[in-house]
Amino acid sequence: MLISREARQMHGTTVLCVRKDNKVVLAADGQVTLGDAVIKHGAKKIRRLFNDKIVAGFAGSTADALSLFSRFENKLQEFHGNLPRAAVELAKEWRTDRSLRHLDALLIVADTKNTFLLSGNGDVIEPDDGVCAIGSGGNYAVAAARALAKNSKMSAKDIAQEAMRIAADICIYTNENFSIEEV
Secondary structure, eight states: OOOOHHHHHOOSOEEEEEEETTEEEEEEOOOEEETTEEEESOOOOEEEETTTTEEEEEEEOHHHHHHHHHHHHHHHHHTTTOHHHHHHHHHHHHHHSTTGGGOOEEEEEEOSSOEEEEOTTSOEEOOSSSEEEEETTHHHHHHHHHHHHHHOOOOHHHHHHHHHHHHHHHOTTOOSOOEEEEO
């Protein structure tokens, strides 16, 4: 799936989701930038939620993303781990709530059956091919992951790692200090 204009404008990270052979992998780089300077190399931009059954990653403002993670965890609890319902409810709240509307982040959330990209515009987008990405290196990572998935027998994890390496070689806001979670 192609990422929105909003996602392309976010600088400072790449988060990639790859779904293949009943596995889903979320990978993110560790670079944090402030203006034109790298201020951290090993940030954790993905985490496991709801008894480790769901993985989530963010691009954008860290404080905003952490607030969204917290709200998303509450939605998962409220809807007993139903990822599609929790994603839709968070997106609705994010879009309509006066204070949440201004949060500057994008989320990718996934479990064994579903993958969604969530935005403050109310977007709940499920990729057609099981591959999506956010952040400044997202388009590079998606292109690489799609090519690897179609032309190799690599696992979802291996595809994610190699696609992230390719994105890091191209995007100056993405480093090679990856965090990877698989469900």
